[in-house]
Amino acid sequence: MIAFKNSSYLAKLAKSSLLIISLILSYSIKAQLINNVIDYSKPQEYEVGGITVSGIQFLDNQAIINLTGIKVGEIIKIPGDKTSKAIENLWKQGLFSEISINASKIQGNLIFLDFALKEMPRLSHFSIKGVKKGEVDDIKDAAKLVKGDVVTDNLKINAITKIKKHYHDKGYYNVQITINQIKDTVISNHVMLDIIIKKNNKVKIHKINFHGNDKINDKKLKRAMKDTKERQPLNVFRSSKFIEEDFKNDKVKLIERYNSDGYRDAVIVSDTFYRHDNKTVDIDIKVNEGRKYYFRNITWTGNTKYSSSELSSVLKIKKGDVYNQTALESNLYMSQDSRDISSLYLDDGYLFFSVTPVEVLVENDSIDLEMRIYEGKQARINKVTITGNNKTNDNVIMREIRTKPGQLFSRADIIRSQRELAQLRYFNAEKLAVNPKPNPADGTVDIEYGVEETSSDQVELSGGWGGGRVIGTLGVSFNNFSAKNFFNKDAWRPLPSGDGQKLSLRAQSNGLYYQSYNASFTEPWLGGKKPNALSTAVYYSIQTNGVSSGDPTRQSITIIGTTVGLGRRLNWPDDFFTLYNDVSYQHYYLDNYLSTFLFSDGVSNNLSFSTSIGRNSVDQPIYPRYGSDISLTFKFTPPYSLFTPNKDYSSLTAQEKYKWIEYHKTDFSASWFTKLIGNLVVNTRTKFGFLGLYDRRIGASPFERYYLGGDGLTGYALDGRTVIGLRGYSNTSLTPSNSTGYIGGTIYNKYTLELRYPISLNPSATIYVLSFLEAGNSWLKFKEFNPFDVKRSAGVGIRLFLPMFGQIGLDWGYGFDNVTGNASAGGSQFHFSIGQTL
Numbered sequence: 001m002i003a004f005k006n007s008s009y010l011a012k013l014a015k016s017s018l019l020i021i022s023l024i025l026s027y028s029i030k031a032q033l034i035n036n037v038i039d040y041s042k043p044q045e046y047e048v049g050g051i052t053v054s055g056i057q058f059l060d061n062q063a064i065i066n067l068t069g070i071k072v073g074e075i076i077k078i079p080g081d082k083t084s085k086a087i088e089n090l091w092k093q094g095l096f097s098e099i100s101i102n103a104s105k106i107q108g109n110l111i112f113l114d115f116a117l118k119e120m121p122r123l124s125h126f127s128i129k130g131v132k133k134g135e136v137d138d139i140k141d142a143a144k145l146v147k148g149d150v151v152t153d154n155l156k157i158n159a160i161t162k163i164k165k166h167y168h169d170k171g172y173y174n175v176q177i178t179i180n181q182i183k184d185t186v187i188s189n190h191v192m193l194d195i196i197i198k199k200n201n202k203v204k205i206h207k208i209n210f211h212g213n214d215k216i217n218d219k220k221l222k223r224a225m226k227d228t229k230e231r232q233p234l235n236v237f238r239s240s241k242f243i244e245e246d247f248k249n250d251k252v253k254l255i256e257r258y259n260s261d262g263y264r265d266a267v268i269v270s271d272t273f274y275r276h277d278n279k280t281v282d283i284d285i286k287v288n289e290g291r292k293y294y295f296r297n298i299t300w301t302g303n304t305k306y307s308s309s310e311l312s313s314v315l316k317i318k319k320g321d322v323y324n325q326t327a328l329e330s331n332l333y334m335s336q337d338s339r340d341i342s343s344l345y346l347d348d349g350y351l352f353f354s355v356t357p358v359e360v361l362v363e364n365d366s367i368d369l370e371m372r373i374y375e376g377k378q379a380r381i382n383k384v385t386i387t388g389n390n391k392t393n394d395n396v397i398m399r400e401i402r403t404k405p406g407q408l409f410s411r412a413d414i415i416r417s418q419r420e421l422a423q424l425r426y427f428n429a430e431k432l433a434v435n436p437k438p439n440p441a442d443g444t445v446d447i448e449y450g451v452e453e454t455s456s457d458q459v460e461l462s463g464g465w466g467g468g469r470v471i472g473t474l475g476v477s478f479n480n481f482s483a484k485n486f487f488n489k490d491a492w493r494p495l496p497s498g499d500g501q502k503l504s505l506r507a508q509s510n511g512l513y514y515q516s517y518n519a520s521f522t523e524p525w526l527g528g529k530k531p532n533a534l535s536t537a538v539y540y541s542i543q544t545n546g547v548s549s550g551d552p553t554r555q556s557i558t559i560i561g562t563t564v565g566l567g568r569r570l571n572w573p574d575d576f577f578t579l580y581n582d583v584s585y586q587h588y589y590l591d592n593y594l595s596t597f598l599f600s601d602g603v604s605n606n607l608s609f610s611t612s613i614g615r616n617s618v619d620q621p622i623y624p625r626y627g628s629d630i631s632l633t634f635k636f637t638p639p640y641s642l643f644t645p646n647k648d649y650s651s652l653t654a655q656e657k658y659k660w661i662e663y664h665k666t667d668f669s670a671s672w673f674t675k676l677i678g679n680l681v682v683n684t685r686t687k688f689g690f691l692g693l694y695d696r697r698i699g700a701s702p703f704e705r706y707y708l709g710g711d712g713l714t715g716y717a718l719d720g721r722t723v724i725g726l727r728g729y730s731n732t733s734l735t736p737s738n739s740t741g742y743i744g745g746t747i748y749n750k751y752t753l754e755l756r757y758p759i760s761l762n763p764s765a766t767i768y769v770l771s772f773l774e775a776g777n778s779w780l781k782f783k784e785f786n787p788f789d790v791k792r793s794a795g796v797g798i799r800l801f802l803p804m805f806g807q808i809g810l811d812w813g814y815g816f817d818n819v820t821g822n823a824s825a826g827g828s829q830f831h832f833s834i835g836q837t838l
Contacts, residue, residue, distance in 0.1 A: 043077045049110035055117045057189065059095065067093065068115065078103070078111065086115075094152050095120055121183075123149045124190035130197040142166035143195070151181065151191050159195070167199060171241040174200035174278065204231045204240045206280035212269065212287045216261065224257035225250035226677075231280065242273065242281050251285075258289065259325035264367075265290030293323035296366040302373035306344065311371070314341055323367055328357065332371075338412060345375065349408030351438055351445055352376030379409045382444035388451040392426050392480060396500040399525060400424065401449065409436075409445050421451065422620035424500070426480055428452040428763040429620040454763040455803035456480050457495075460506065460834075471514065475506035483521075500524055508541075512548075516541035526566075533567040535582070543593075543718060555600075557593045557718060561586035580612045586720065598702060602655035606703060606720065610635035622766050622801050623758055624673040625681050635704075636664040641695035649697040663701035664692045667722075679761070685752040689722060690782070692746075705744025708778040709734035711811075711831040724750060725833065726776045728793025728813030733825035736780035745778030747785050766801040774813070791817045791826070809833040 050072060053061040068086035076082040083101055090099050098118035105112040126145050128136045143159045160177045167175040176198040184190040208230055210218050222230065227246035251268055258266035269286040276282045295317055300308040315331050317324075332355055333342045345353040354374045361368040384405060386397050400420040402413040414434050422429040433450035460475035482499035485491035502522040509515045518539035526534045539561050547554040565582030569575060588604040611634055618627035640660045641649070649657060671685045693700050704720045709732050712725025721744055726734060735742045751774070758768040775790040795813030802808065811833070815826025 043079055045075055045077050045109075046106070046111035047109055048072050048074050048076060048113060049105075049107065050112045052104070052112075052114045053117065054114055055119070057119060058122065059119065064090070064115065064117070070113065090115070090117070094154060095150055119189060120150045120152055121189050121191040123147055123151050124184045124187050124192055126193040126195060128195050128197065131199065139163060139166065139195075139197070145193070151193070156181075156193070159193075163195070163197070169243065169245055171202040171243045172199050173203040173242070173281075176200065201279060202241045204280050205229065205242050206231055206276040206282050208283045208285070210285050210287065213289060215263065215289050215292070216258065221254060221257065224253050226253060228283070242283075247273070247283070254285070254287075256326055258287075260327065262292040262294065262322040262324065263289050264293050264323055264325060291365060293362075293365050293367050295319060295321045295323055295369070296361075296363075297368040298371065299369070300371045300373060302375065305348070305350070305375055311341060311344075314339065314344055315371075332357065338415070341371075343411060346409070346411040347413075349378035349380070349410065350375055351379035351409045351436070352440060377443045379438065379443055379445045381405050381407050381409060381447060382439065383446045385446070385448045386451065387448060388427075389453060391453050391498055392451075392500070393482075393498040395528075396424075396480075396498065397421065397449070397451070399528075399531070403447050414447070417449070419619055421449070423616075424456075425621055426451075426453065426456045426500075428454050429622065430761050430763065452763075457804070458806050459804055460806070471508055471510045473506070473508045475504065477504040478502065483523075512544060512546045514541070514543045531569045533565075533580075535563070535565040535567070537563045541718070555592045555594060557591070558589045559586060559718060560589075574615075576617045577613065577615045580614070582610055584608050584610070588718075598654035598658065602659070604655070604658050604661060606637065606661045608635055608637045618671075618673055622763075623679075623681075623756075623761060623768060624683075625675040625679065626673050628670065628672045630670045631668070633667045634664070635667075637662045639694040641698055649695075657698060658702070661701055661703050662694055662698065663704055664694070665704055666690045666692070679758050681756045683752075683754040683756060685750075685754075687724065687750040687776075688748070689724075690747045692782075700746050702743075705746060706748045706778050707732045707735045707742060707744055708748050708750070708776060709825070710829075711833050713833065719744075724748060724776070724778075725831070726750060726791070726793065727772065727774055727795055727797075727811050727831050728815035728826060728829055729791060729819065730822075730825050730829060733819055733822050734776065734791055735778055737821070743780070745780055747782055748776065748778035749785075749787050749790070750774070750776030751790070764803065767798065769796070769798050771796045772811075772813070791815060791819065793826070797831075806834065 048070060051065050051068070051070060053064050056064065067089050069089055070076065070082055070086050074082075086101065087099050090096060096117050097120050098116075100116045102114045102116055103111050104114045123145060124147065126143075128139050131139065142162050142165070144162060145155075145159055149155060156179045160179065163177055164175055167173075178196045180194040180196065182192045182194065184192050205228065208218075208222055208225075208228070210221055213221060227243070228250040229240050231240040251271065255266055255268065258264075266287060266289050269288050271283070271285045273281045273283045296319055298312065298315070298317060298319075300311050303311060317328065317331065330336075331340050333340060335343070338347075341355055342353065352374070353376055356372045358370045358372055359367055360370045381403055382405060384398070384401060384403055386394055389397060401417045402420070403410070403417055407413075414436075418432050418434065421427055421432055428451075431450075431452045435448040435450065437446040437448065439445060456479040458475075458477040458479070460473055460477075478495055478497070479502050480497045480499070481501040481503045482491065482496040483501055483503075484499065485496035488496065491497075501524070502520075504518075504520045506519075507515075507517050516539070518537065520535065520537035522533060522535045524531065524533045526532045540559070542556060542558045545553075545555040561584065563582055563584040565580060567578060567580035570577040570579055584607075586606040588606070590599065590601055590603070592600055594600050612631060614629070614631035616627075616629045618624040618629055637660075640662050641647070666689065668688045669686070671683060674682045674684075676682060689706050691700060691704055691706070702719065704722070706722050706724060708724045709726050709729040711727075711731060712723055713731075723732070732742050736745045737743060753773045754770050755772075756768050756770045758766070760767045771794075773792075773794050775792045777786075777790045779785050793813045793815045795811055797809060797811030797813075800808045809832070811831045813829050813831065815829065817826060819825035
């Protein structure tokens, strides 16, 4: 047998009179002579009679034979170039640790070759060590290692490179990665890899150096770079981590800053970053500012729908203005207030519209622009489709969409449709998508709305404190219910849903002392054709002294009530307005009840009517960025006392006086959202309430009063009170009181300023942090009211929105002002809230 064996270096046979072995391409070929069949001093030609492969477990034999380049029937010299080339071809694949060619048989001029190979080991398992469990999956995705991969030095180097890039993108430039290879004793020719990672600290920015900037100083340029900031030891809120991708984006913002100030030719000549020490880097940026330019003459061509003067008024750029590329593009295309040239056309059906600003003359520091407009034809909507809704029925979504087949295309209607879908809370507001599909041939457009369903149902399971006892609460709210499928067993998955109705059930109890049950149902589109919302609610509660029924010492109060309301959307003054009216009735039955109320035995009735007008234009309900929510509510009972002007109320008992409760009540609230930078939002709120009377002989109603201060959680209240939170003060501590305790105010006001920033906008767990300034107060009588005599506080907080439980909040506030008669009311206070806005 003659063997040509590779020993890990590429060898190529060279012809010479001595037939010496040459080392080529990192491997060699060795030969053994058996029975003197082959004489190396005299290479011979053979016809290849057959080719076999041995030692292979995972690879295809025929594929390997094809890679050698030697074919059966071919005439080759042995030793010669063909055999060395065959080994070279196989070695290039990186699949083998040993390669040899054996002449298994020679018959005359025929030679039979066998390629004896040893495969490189394969990967049976790999583990990630040195990082948190939550990071492991991301690292595995980055490494792109797969079980069964051939383990070579190149594979390990590639894995290290990819993992390092993963961490470099996050600012970890000092990451250290080691890969240990361990033989697998269970599976033949397999190995395991242990990837050991030491992240070390993120690299921060020590200094940013600008060169060549004479017109705009360093401070302004650094401010333009939003995510690339120098390290400020005293500023714990500013991130100075160096992330290369952020640096690339900030270089674009840097040029935009120059462009907005008239330097349209500004460029970054060079930039580099280098280590200052092991923990920080320095950045050098060299700029060429160029000259400052100004707008001169602006002309319009191609416009027939609107005159040039109309378009110029929308563009809002005048001759002599500093050349501002950002303002030009915003006023042409996508301004935040939608008052731009494109919106003007797109809102009137001109879907195929385009405008191109062309610099027709640049003279010294002045630029003449020609706005070339292509108006095209007005496009009408052909089809409107919805994708992604696997729970909510199409008709529930379609009734909220403002773009209807046959209408002219309108971008404003699309934006409004997205807002209405977000308000439903059935879908991920961050991923609402609109895909217009124009059909230029017939002048129509198909519009596809893409939604991503989220959980909208909520569960309330909590414990609270009220009346000196712990109260347990269990509530469920099905916000996308389907009443018509209630008796359809196939629709229970786990509940009939998809029709947009709301069903809420809630129970509170602390045993024998207190029990409360209520249920409500809302149909938002009564009749299915117009957005007229019908709401109904019933409730029952009972509070006792814990003594069983029938015992003569038992004390109890029972309240039964119901509410029916009807709301509708208005078109005037605009279609953000709503009007809601309801009638409500509560029946109070007191049996030897000696607490809270002005009488202990008897009944009291509260029949009231209310009307509320509101305007809500916030972009989405969970984390609004812009818009406002304003509401004015007027609630009143019949003026019973005015029907009997001659009645002597001074001689009546409290039970007789309040058998039918009378009052009128006005509540106002307003909330404005303003986006500052990115997702940083300012929320400004104000609230006001007033409880009035009809007849001074009866006085202000003891029911429906205002209780101010603390977290705003109601516990349980039996007198229809309105509880208003004010952080930095203990619960109800800013409420008028007498010798018996807090008696409630008849007028109050409250002001709030919040700065919000999101940590996560994931719909399954939306989290944001906030800081606040707050002030408010309440008074017993209207003549005491002073809107500037308020108790002030400040603090910080966090909000977590879980679809299943609603909004949960934790705040720390500090009350700055003293409260008469309650020295501990202010100062440092922690507040917990659930399902409410303080």
